[in-house]
Amino acid sequence: MSITNQSVIQGWSKVTDQEIDAFGDSGDFFRQHLLNPTLLDLLGDVNGKTILDAGCGTGYLSRMLARKGAKVTGVEPGESMFKFADSKEKEAPLGITYLQEDLSEFHSEEKFDSVVSNMVFMDIPRYENAMHNCIDSLKPHGSFIFSISHPCFEDVGDEWEDKKQVVVKEYLKVYEIKRHHAYSFHRPLSIYINQIIENGCEIVKMIEPKLDEVVAQENPRGQRDVHIPSFVIIHAVRK
Ligand SMILES: C[S@@+](CC[C@H](N)C(=O)[O-])C[C@H]1O[C@@H](n2cnc3c(N)ncnc32)[C@H](O)[C@@H]1O
Numbered sequence: 001m002s003i004t005n006q007s008v009i010q011g012w013s014k015v016t017d018q019e020i021d022a023f024g025d026s027g028d029f030f031r032q033h034l035l036n037p038t039l040l041d042l043l044g045d046v047n048g049k050t051i052l053d054a055g056c057g058t059g060y061l062s063r064m065l066a067r068k069g070a071k072v073t074g075v076e077p078g079e080s081m082f083k084f085a086d087s088k089e090k091e092a093p094l095g096i097t098y099l100q101e102d103l104s105e106f107h108s109e110e111k112f113d114s115v116v117s118n119m120v121f122m123d124i125p126r127y128e129n130a131m132h133n134c135i136d137s138l139k140p141h142g143s144f145i146f147s148i149s150h151p152c153f154e155d156v157g158d159e160w161e162d163k164k165q166v167v168v169k170e171y172l173k174v175y176e177i178k179r180h181h182a183y184s185f186h187r188p189l190s191i192y193i194n195q196i197i198e199n200g201c202e203i204v205k206m207i208e209p210k211l212d213e214v215v216a217q218e219n220p221r222g223q224r225d226v227h228i229p230s231f232v233i234i235h236a237v238r239k
Contacts, residue, residue: 011182012078055120059085066094104129
């Protein structure tokens, strides 16, 4: 594959200050209403726990977890988002350590109680190494919790309002999708599931979050998630 981790990271490094501001400190609408509640629920009581936020972006989730008492390490290779996260920590310290690294080359001496990765693996060309390194950073029985774009219902373009259906054409193929900053990769769901099993994890829960019908009215793109999940969240445990 010609798209490298480095070229994707260069793309993500161009996220602008205006985009970071607009994203806010709890993330976008879909994070606020679907991803954050699911991830926080799966993580449980994080007070006193060590957590790796793998591919932390602006660090919004790292800060949410640190405010709940977790000792968080955030890994983010993209220059602008890493700098933003690090400057927030310097302005108002929450005890978070941010590292500017590629997850597929990340090795940690410290072993964490949990690793959370929010919407990251479908954006990494060498996702196998990244997932391996995340699992390798866990203590035995530690939790590996990650969200990705739901690969079964990934219809490119926000056409739900017109079509009221999601079209699936080449589900079994692996292919790249050009995004605003970089590329995402469509991979069948079984690729991710088998990857975590082969790396010594047991899957304990899978969630396809549904948007509340009333909440959906607050966002012009919300209706689809009342009917078809945009995300899948997996909770696995290292054996
Ligand atoms: C969709 S964003 C999600 C960011 C953050 N987790 C969130 O939910 O806001 C995808 C993230 O993956 C990061 N990423 C891309 N390639 C990576 C790699 N090789 N290692 C670690 N993170 C990577 C990007 O820099 C970007 O921050």
